[in-house]
Each structure stands twice: as structure tokens, then as C-alpha cells.
Amino acid sequence: xxxxxxxxxxxxxxxxxxxxxxxxxxxxxxxxxxxxxxxxxxxxxxxxxxxxxxxxxxxxxxxxxxxxxxxxxxxxxxxxxxxxxxxxxxxxxxxxxxxxxxxxxxxxxxxxxxxxxxxxxxxxxxxxxxxxxxxxxxxxxxxxxxxxxxxxxxxxxxxxxxxxxxxxxxxxxxxxxxxxxxxxxxxxxxxxxxxxxxxxxxxxxxxxxxxxxxxxxxxxxxxxxxxxxxxxxxxxxxxxxxxxxxxxxxxxxxxxxxxxxxxxxxxxxxxxxxxxxxxxxxxxxxxxxxxxxxxxxxxxxxxxxxxxxxxxxxxxxxxxxxxxxxxxxxxxxxxxxxxxxxxxxxxxxxxxxxxxxxxxxxxxxxxxxxxxxxxxxxxxxxxxxxxxxxxxxxxxxxxxxx
Amino acid sequence: xxxxxxxxxxxxxxxxxxxxxxxxxxxxxxxxxxxxxxxxxxxxxxxxxxxxxxxxxxxxxxxxxxxxxxxxxxxxxxxxxxxxxxxxxxxxxxxxxxxxxxxxxxxxxxxxxxxxxxxxxxxxxxxxxxxxxxxxxxxxxxxxxxxxxxxxxxxxxxxxxxxxxxxxxxxxxxxxxxxxxxxxxxxxxxxxxxxxxxxxxxxxxxxxxxxxxxxxxxxxxxxxxxxxxxxxxxxxxxxxxxxxxxxxxxxxxx
Numbered sequence: 001x002x003x004x005x006x007x008x009x010x011x012x013x014x015x016x017x018x019x020x021x022x023x024x025x026x027x028x029x030x031x032x033x034x035x036x037x038x039x040x041x042x043x044x045x046x047x048x049x050x051x052x053x054x055x056x057x058x059x060x061x062x063x064x065x066x067x068x069x070x071x072x073x074x075x076x077x078x079x080x081x082x083x084x085x086x087x088x089x090x091x092x093x094x095x096x097x098x099x100x101x102x103x104x105x106x107x108x109x110x111x112x113x114x115x116x117x118x119x120x121x122x123x124x125x126x127x128x129x130x131x132x133x134x135x136x137x138x139x140x141x142x143x144x145x146x147x148x149x150x151x152x153x154x155x156x157x158x159x160x161x162x163x164x165x166x167x168x169x170x171x172x173x174x175x176x177x178x179x180x181x182x183x184x185x186x187x188x189x190x191x192x193x194x195x196x197x198x199x200x201x202x203x204x205x206x207x208x209x210x211x212x213x214x215x216x217x218x219x220x221x222x223x224x225x226x227x228x229x230x231x232x233x234x235x236x237x238x239x240x241x242x243x244x245x246x247x248x249x250x251x252x253x254x255x256x257x258x259x260x261x262x263x264x265x266x267x268x269x270x271x272x273x274x275x276x277x278x279x280x281x282x283x284x285x286x287x288x289x290x291x292x293x294x295x296x297x298x299x300x301x302x303x304x305x306x307x308x309x310x311x312x313x314x315x316x317x318x319x320x321x322x323x324x325x326x327x328x329x330x331x332x333x334x335x336x337x338x339x340x341x342x343x344x345x346x347x348x349x350x351x352x353x354x355x356x357x358x359x360x361x362x363x364x365x366x367x368x369x370x371x372x373x374x375x376x377x378x379x380x381x382x383x384x385x386x387x388x389x390x391x392x393x394x395x396x397x398x399x400x401x402x
Numbered sequence: 403x404x405x406x407x408x409x410x411x412x413x414x415x416x417x418x419x420x421x422x423x424x425x426x427x428x429x430x431x432x433x434x435x436x437x438x439x440x441x442x443x444x445x446x447x448x449x450x451x452x453x454x455x456x457x458x459x460x461x462x463x464x465x466x467x468x469x470x471x472x473x474x475x476x477x478x479x480x481x482x483x484x485x486x487x488x489x490x491x492x493x494x495x496x497x498x499x500x501x502x503x504x505x506x507x508x509x510x511x512x513x514x515x516x517x518x519x520x521x522x523x524x525x526x527x528x529x530x531x532x533x534x535x536x537x538x539x540x541x542x543x544x545x546x547x548x549x550x551x552x553x554x555x556x557x558x559x560x561x562x563x564x565x566x567x568x569x570x571x572x573x574x575x576x577x578x579x580x581x582x583x584x585x586x587x588x589x590x591x592x593x594x595x596x597x598x599x600x601x602x603x604x605x606x607x608x609x610x611x612x613x614x615x616x617x618x619x620x621x622x623x624x625x626x627x628x629x630x631x632x633x634x635x636x637x638x639x640x641x642x643x644x645x646x647x648x649x650x651x652x653x654x655x656x
Contacts, residue, residue: 005514016502312498315459316561317487317515319480396459399498 006322010329013306024298025338027291028378032342032371033349034284036363040350042277043362046270053266055192055201057133059099059232061239063087063225063246066256081221082256085209087246088126088225095227095241097234100128103222105212111205112177113165120161121204122178124212124222130189132228140172140187148208151215156187158202176205181215183207235261291338292378299331299386310390311398324391331383332376339375343368404471406568406600407433407456412465414451414623425451427623428465433569438595439602440611440631443620450573452620453604457490457571458482470568487515491562493603495574497554499546505557506542509533512564532560536590552583559590563599570594572603576610582644588613589637613637 014021065082088103105124110117127142129135143154155176162171171188183205192201213220229238239259246257303310310323350361414426426448433439443449454460455467458474461482467475474485486492491512499508509529513520520528533539536556546554555575562570572591576584592613595601603614611617612635619627 009514012503012507308498309500312500313511313515314483315457315486315492315498316512317483317565319483319515322515396454399494 003325006325007329010326010333013326014330014333020298021334024295025334025341027294028288028335028338028375029291029342029345031284031288031291032339032375033346034287035281035371036343036346036367037350037353038277038280038284039367040347040361040363041353041359042273042280043364043367044350044354044360045273045277047362048360049270049273050266052195053262053269055134055195056262056265057135057226057228059229059235059262060132061227061229061235061242061259061261063091063227063242064258064260065221065224066258081219083222083225084220085213085222087249087257088222090245090249091225091227091242094245095238097230097238099228099230100126100132100226101228102126102128102132102226103209104224104226105209105217106223107212107217109179109216111161111165112180113174114167116165116167118161118164120158122212122216123204123206124209124217125206126209128228129206129226132226135192136190137187138190140185143186143208148210151210152208153181153183153211153215154186155183155205155207156189157185157206158189158204159191160200160203161205162188178205178207179216183211235263288374288378292335292382295331295334295379296382296386299327299383300389302330303327303386303390306390307393307398307401310393311395311401314393314395315399320391323393324387327387327390328380328383331387332379335375335379335383336372339372342375343371346371403434405432405434405468406437406470407431407602408468409455409462410466410468412452412455412462412467414448414455414460415463425623426455426462429620429623429625431618431625431628433600433602435600436595436598437600437602438591438613438615440614440617441602441604441620442606442608442611442617444606446622447620448623449604449620451623453571453573453602456569456602457492458485483515484517487512488517488565489568491559491565491567491570493555493558493562493570493572493575495577497546497551497558497578499554499557499561501547502545504543504545505533505538505549505560506530508546508557509560509564511561516565529560529564532563533557535563535594536560550583551579552586555579555583555587556590559587559594563594568600570599570601572601574604574606576605576607582641584610585637585640585644588635589641592637609635 063083083103085103088101092098092101102125107122108119109122110119126148127144130137130142137156140156142156143152147154155178157171157176165176166174172185174185175182176185177183189202189206195201207216209222227238227242229235239261243259247255250256313323347363350363353359354361409429409431411428411430412426413424413428416423416425429452441449441453451460455462458469462475465475466473469485470489472485474482477485500511506526506529509532510525513525513528530539530542533542536559538553538556538560541549541553546557549557575591576587579587588610591601591603605611612631612633614631615634616630617627618625
């Protein structure tokens with residue numbers, strides 16, 4: 001085979017019509033750029049969601065209270081106050097493979113310090129809370145079991161609250177008033193950013209759950225229980241054990257709680273972005289196919305327009321397969337070159353989007369490889385028909401063609 | 403000495419239409435090395451069909467064709483392509499150069515499809531040599547649209563010579579040229595023939611045929627005359643006459 005000289009011939013033919021070559025490749029350029037940009041932005045979104053899910057803590061299982069029924073009307077999960085501190089204690093005592101448990105109290109309240117005030121989320125937690133949420137302290141130390149038992153007036157606060165109330169940056173050791181009750185700040189949580197639902201996780205004050213129940217919220221039931229399993233593999237077993245234990249404690253009554261794990265949350269959160277990525281990539285893929293059809297179109301026109309050239313080549317001794325190869329190589333060069341330019345443009349475009357919107361982007365090497373391979377395949381697929389048409393021309397007819 | 407071209411009782415029948423067309427009816431010709439043959443006839447006489455058969459662009463329906471001792475009448479499409487590449491040089495009426503391609507690259511074309519592999523330097527050297535033979539080495543980098551008709555036809559001749567063919571086939575090579583340029587191109591053919599190259603050309607112009615050595619006349623697909631050319635024209639002399647006439651015209655008008 002005279003592949004090398006055929007490549008040279010194909011390159012010469014493309015360079016003779018630079019403008020048309022560029023326009024022909026444009027379809028592929030746009031298609032590949034669109035695919036790369038969509039996949040990069042989609043992957044970035046996915047990685048961000050994954051990071052947010054990870055910020056919830058590792059291997060965390062959440063127990064929510066169940067629905068409550070009033071006059072035959074049943075409310076949804078979480079509407080009733082059916083979980084107690086005893087439930088949390090029982091889980092800690094009886095379920096194996098559990099690293100930490102914290103009953104959670106949540107309430108919004110006005111806090112005061114330094115003559116400034118701020119409305120924030122007051123969380124009642126056990127000392128396990130920072131380790132369950134993988135949330136280290138930037139300064140100070142977590143309150144202790146002793147503080148829980150003594151219903152101590154101690155608090156650790158989030159970065160946002162610290163910024164709002166303590167402009168001089170000196171936080172630990174200061175006093176903060178929650179519903180006018182003074183609490184001593186013993187620790188400052190490290191900044192964590194926004195959660196999956198766009199809430200500022202740093203806008204919070206954490207106090208012992210006993211203090212929350214008796215001094216702030218003044219109610220006996222807790223909002224939820226967080227449980228940390230020892231490993232990812234143990235999550236399912238721990239989840240079952242918790243359900244079993246709590247059902248046992250309810251002595252045959254209807255199930256009035258629900259147990260969820262983080263994986264389910266993550267799946268729900270990533271499902272939307274995955275669907276969007278898939279949809280946009282599919283649209284981009286369609287534009288790739290349209291680009292391929294553009295190449296076929298131009299190649300067909302080119303075969304007709306260059307009938308005489310083909311006749312001359314056949315007359316001076318080119319075989320059908322030399323002509324086939326020439327046109328096929330022309331198509332593949334156009335589509336591959338289009339693919340490469342498309343990748344560069346696609347990455348550039350996603351960088352631009354990222355710069356303007358702050359979305360993270362993640363260019364996956366796999367998508368680049370697939371884009372190049374796919375555009376070359378598009379060239380072969382859509383170039384083959386015109387190339388075969390050229391190769392099958394009769395030299396006498398082709399030479400006579402006007 | 404064996405003939406370069408030997409066709410025996412060759413027939414070509416086209417039966418693609420409703421009525422079969424018998425374009426060539428039993429022609430036998432022998433052409434020896436160093437001959438310069440003009441193939442003549444009115445349109446429809448079968449001379450183009452015969453030329454396509456001689457050029458291995460088409461296969462005869464019946465009969466045998468030996469080119470340089472090889473029976474080419476039964477070869478397939480690719481084998482015919484190789485024969486065309488190695489043994490035949492084509493010159494066409496419409497020049498048929500590749501547009502936007504330099505004279506040099508046009509001349510290199512047959513070497514690209516040769517069985518022997520040439521390095522690009524060797525191809526360039528051989529193409530330049532061919533262009534030198536037709537006196538256009540200084541125009542090697544010109545595109546066809548930068549050359550006159552006569553120059554384009556000379557590039558086509560250089561291309562035909564690139565693979566050292568056994569025979570040069572020219573189909574109305576002066577058909578698109580004015581009389582002076584025609585003489586110039588015929589001069590190139592005569593020079594090549596003097597160097598021993600066998601040439602067969604199709605023409606319907608009697609005065610062009612007089613530059614050749616032997617005239618074959620076809621009518622209705624059959625060979626009706628085969629004669630040597632008497633009082634042959636020589637391009638150099640004819641060119642001188644033309645130039646003298648031009649000079650005279652200028653003198654009288656001045």
C-alpha cells in the first residue's frame with residue numbers, strides 16, 4: 001500500500017481548499033467542544049456534590065422521628081416528636097460497630113455578644129458531634145460528657161457567627177447570650193462552607209443537648225439522632241440493627257421513625273446533576289453526528305467536483321483503493337483535526353464558564369480520548385460512502401466529466 | 403523486433419443502450435518502437451474508442467492486445483491501472499492538470515502510484531528532468547493557471563514521460579491550442595520521437611497529422627487506410643515560416 005504518499009496527497013488536497021476544509025471541520029469542532037464542555041461542567045458539579053456529601057461526615061446514619069396522626073390526618077416523616085434521648089443512649093449501648101452517637105436538638109434563636117446580635121441555628125449535640133461530622137475545631141476544645149451531665153452553659157460556635165459577633169477575632173473565652181442566657185464559648189469550629197441544600201453550615205452555635213433541652217428549647221423530644229458507623233461496609237448492618245432496636249423499644253407499636261444513610265442522600269443529590277449532564281451530553285452528541293453528516297455532505301460534493309482529478313489519477317495508474325484511501329484519509333484528517341481543535345475550545349469554554357459562574361470544572365482524560373476516537377470514527381463512517389463512490393468511478397467517464 | 407503494440411482483430415461493442423453499438427469492428431495494427439502514428443477519422447469513426455483500448459482504459463469485447471509483449475486484453479481493473487502507470491503516458495486534449503498544484507507536483511503524479519517506491523527527493527529529481535525535456539524546468543513552481551495553454555500541454559507531456567513509458571498516447575493534443583502553439587507542441591513530440599519514443603496520437607486535423615510518420619484512418623470502426631506520410635512537416639521549419647510571416651506583417655503595417 002502507498003499509504004504514506006496517499007496521506008501526502010490528501011494533505012495537499014485539503015490545503016488547496018483551506019477555507020472549505022476549516023468550514024467542513026467546524027461541525028465536528030463545535031460537536032466535540034460541546035461534549036467536552038458539558039462533560040467537564042457535569043463532572044465538576046458531581047465532584048462538588050460529592051464533596052458536600054462528604055462534608056456531612058463519614059458513614060453517617062440519621063434517624064428521623066416519624067409522622068404524627070391527629071384526628072385521622074397523618075403528617076409526613078419528621079412531623080412528630082417521637083425520638084428521645086433514651087433512644088440515642090440505647091443505640092450507643094446496644095448496637096455494635098458504632099463509633100459515635102449524638103441526639104440532635106435544633107432551634108433558631110437570637111444570640112447576643114459584644115453589643116451585637118444575630119439570628120442563628122442553635123444545635124444541641126453530644127461531644128461526639130465534631131468527629132461524626134468530620135468537623136475539626138479551629139480553636140479551643142469540644143465540651144465534654146461532664147458538661148452534658150451538668151447541663152453546662154458552654155458553647156462552640158461556627159465561623160459565620162464568630163465573624164458576625166466578634167469583629168476583633170478573639171472568640172474563645174468570650175460569653176455569648178442565647179435567649180438571654182449567658183454561655184461561655186469554649187471552642188471555634190473550622191469553616192465548612194455550604195451544604196448540599198445551599199445552607200451556610202458555619203452559621204451555627206453548638207451547645208450540649210441537655211442544655212438545649214432544659215435552657216433553650218425547653219422540650220423533651222429530640223429532632224434527630226446521628227450515628228456514625230465504623231466503616232462503609234457496616235452501614236447496612238448498623239442501619240438494620242438501629243431499626244430493630246427502636247422497633248423493639250416501641251413494643252409492637254407502629255413504626256414512628258425512619259433511618260436514612262448518607263449514600264441515599266448522596267444518590268438523591270447527584271441524580272439531578274447526572275441527569276442534566278446526560279441530557280446535555282446527548283444533545284452535544286447529536287451535534288457531533290450532525291457534524292459528521294456535514295463532512296459526508298462536503299466530501300460528496302468534493303467527489304463530484306473533483307471527478308476529473310479522480311479520472312486523471314486513475315488514468316496515470318491509481319488503483320480504486322488509492323482513491324478510496326485518499327478520500328477516507330481526507331475525511332479522517334478533517335474530523336480528527338476538528339476533534340483536537342474542539343477539545344481545546346471545549347476546555348477553554350468550560351474554563352470560561354467556571355471563571356464567570358464559579359462552578360468547578362473537571363476535564364476527564366477519558367472524555368478527551370473518547371472525543372478524539374469518536375471524531376476519527378465519524379470521519380471513517382461518514383467519509384466511507386463518498387470515498388467508495390470516488391473509487392468506483394470509471395476513468396473514461398471521469399476524464400470526460402465537465 | 404517485436405512490436406510495442408500489436409492488436410489482432412479487436413472488437414468493441416457497447417450494449418448499455420437499447421441497441422448494441424459496434425464501435426470498433428475487427429481492427430488489427432502493429433506499431434513498432436520509434437514510430438510516430440496519427441490515428442485519424444471523423445467523429446463516430448471509433449478512433450476515441452480505439453484510443454481508450456490502446457490506453458488500457460477499457461477492455462476489448464473480442465480480440466487480443468499485446469502491449470510490449472504482454473496480453474492486456476483480459477487483465478482486471480487494478481492490473482490495467484499498473485500497466486497504464488508503467489507502460490503508457492497520456493496526453494489529453496484538455497491538458498487535465500490538477501488545479502492549484504504546481505507543474506512539478508503534477509509531473510510527480512504517476513510516480514506516486516508506481517509499484518517502485520521513490521523517495522520524495524528522487525521524485526523531484528525525475529520530475530524536474532521530465533520538465534527539462536519539455537523546456538519548462540524554470541516553470542516548475544508555477545500553477546497551471548499561471549501557464550499558457552502550450553505550456554500546460556508541455557507540463558502534461560512531462561507528466562506522461564515521468565515513468566519512462568513504452569508508448570506516449572495523445573488524444574487531440576492540439577485541439578485546444580492555436581496554430582502557433584500547436585506547432586510548438588508538435589515540435590516537442592517530434593523531438594521526443596527523434597529520441598526514440600513511440601507516439602500514437604488521435605487527431606482530426608490533416609496538417610497536424612503531417613507532422614507524424616504514419617497515418618491510420620478509421621471509418622465506421624474499421625481501418626480503411628494505413629500509409630506513410632509523404633512530405634512530412636517539421637516543426638522547426640514551420641515555426642520559422644510563422645515567425646517570418648509575422649515579421650512581414652509587422653513590416654508592411656509599419
